[in-house]
Amino acid sequence: MPILEQGIATRLSRLLRSFSGEFRLDAPYRLKDPVYKCPPETKRAIMTEVGWPPLDMHPDDAAAGLRGQAFYLLWNFANCEERRQSGV
Numbered sequence: 323m324p325i326l327e328q329g330i331a332t333r334l335s336r337l338l339r340s341f342s343g344e345f346r347l348d349a350p351y352r353l354k355d356p357v358y359k360c361p362p363e364t365k366r367a368i369m370t371e372v373g374w375p376p377l378d379m380h381p382d383d384a385a386a387g388l389r390g391q392a393f394y395l396l397w398n399f400a401n402c403e404e405r406r407q408s409g410v
Contacts, residue, residue, distance in 0.1 A: 325356045331371040338376035340399050343388070350377075350391040358398040365399050 333378055337349035353372070377392045394409050 323356075323360055325342070325353075325360075326364065326367055327400070331368045335376060337373040338372065346376075347388050347391060350395040354391070354395040354398045357395065358401065369399055 331353070334349045334353050337345040340346055340349075353368070357368060360368075377396070
């Protein structure tokens with residue numbers, strides 16, 4: 323998948339650690355759509371690349387909207403195609 327092969331997930335995970343609130347907000351927004359329908363093994367590889375620490379929220383992030391974007395990114399990680407097809 324290009325997001326892994328071309329190092330896009332790595333670059334976006336760096337932006338999640340940025341001092342710039344704008345970059346921290348944009349990174350999960352850019353990650354959440356490709357993650358939505360990718361296979362579970364790709365989701366695991368992307369999450370390994372991103373890690374949990376950059377998704378920890380800071381008090382100033384709430385105003386920037388990062389909490390909402392991080393929530394939707396995590397939702398897309400948790401949302402599996404197999405579960406949707408089986409009705410779970």
